[in-house]
Amino acid sequence: MSGLSEKERAGCRKLLSLLSRGDLLSLCDTVTNRLIAVENTEEATETILSFTQTAEALLRRKKVHRELIFKFLAKEGVTMPPNSEKHQLVKRTLELWSSGKAVTGGPDQNFEGGMDETKPSQSTEAASDSSVKAELGFEPLLLGQQFCQWFFQLLNSQNPLLGQQPESWGPQHFWPDVKLHLLSRTGTEQTEEFLGSELVSLRLLALTKEEHLLFSPNLDPRGLRALASPHGLVLVAIAGTIHRETACLGIFEEIFGLIRSPLENNSWKIKFINLKIKGQDALGGTEVAAPVLNYNSSELQLLCR
The missing domain is CATH 3.10.450.50 (Nuclear Transport Factor 2; Chain: A,)
Incomplete structure (x- = not known):
């Protein structure tokens, strides 16, 4: 059911890893309308990705708050103004995943x-x-x-x-x-x-x-x-x-x-x-x-x- 590309799935997985366990499970309930029970955070993450049609839809969820996206972009080496609004951070994240230029260096x-x-x-x-x-x-x-x-x-x-x-x-x-x-x-x-x-x-x-x-x-x-x-x-x-x-x-x-x-x-x-x-x-x-x-x-x- 998921309409995410491989790059978007990888990026969304990184983003979801920044959520607390409680918020992740709550988001899973919201995305699945409480129709699927999960036992751990790994199952919750994969279920959310499976039921997400677009990366933008996931980024705009209430549980994926502005500070979370800001932290994710900072970890990926993307500079954004600290006072950026959520829609600006969402747009930049989508651009990052579209270009595939996430920082993976070592x-x-x-x-x-x-x-x-x-x-x-x-x-x-x-x-x-x-x-x-x-x-x-x-x-x-x-x-x-x-x-x-x-x-x-x-x-x-x-x-x-x-x-x-x-x-x-x-x-x-x-x-x-x-x-x-x-x-x-x-x-x-x-x-x-x-x-x-x-x-x-x-x-x-x-x-x-x-x-x-x-x-x-x-x-x-x-x-x-x-x-x-x-x-x-x-x-x-x-x-x-x-x-x-x-x-x-x-x-x-x-x-x-x-x-x-x-x-x-x-x-x-x-x-x-x-x-x-x-x-x-x-x-x-x-x-x-x-x-x-x-x-x-x-x-x-x-x-x-």
Whole structure:
């Protein structure tokens, strides 16, 4: 009876997994008009999918509330304004499922040779020197997009408020001498610096696991830039918003330095991170829905030297 495509079924299944057990069973009763009894959440999910004619119909159910869809999109790496209305979130979710561009990245796909790096650049600010691209054998902007999708999905998965299984976070994603420079303006200005893969990994982990922050990167051309040096260093700069549950706390700008590791299947590992965080107080009421990256290519080029 279901009219859902395979992509829609997979997306709806992820969305339903965010519902509480009580809400899921209640939704199952509503969808089936209480004609089918289920014994567990897995049966409830499959029954709901079987009796759902369209993805839009499911998204518009009362039990599938606005905050739930917002959380789902954030987990998929889709940036939406925190004050988005439900119909806007529904439309964006349907577009996501229609395009099939849900984020499913991981270390194997993105950093160990499984990455499709032949697509054209979408940003005029990205590195465009054909000789550099030919020498390095990839498109820097595409690498930046895939890296940011992978990294923020991995980091956000550590947030216990999302209720999902944490992915494999740890020092293995960093070079042993990695450096983290963290500047935060949340009432007062504070600077922190960390050296070494263990300390850097733990400090970043604390942002999501202990402080319960959720990073929503702006992967549009105005929010992301990438630049490659002939010596193998790739710089990826990204802007985005920071949330705790459904509250938007501020914005962030982050620069990553990436270098391949020849001893680990040429996978990309993080050499340094510069992270700036601005709270709502420091923004003075500025719109933070999809922040624009302030770094330009000339400034990034200085970091390549």
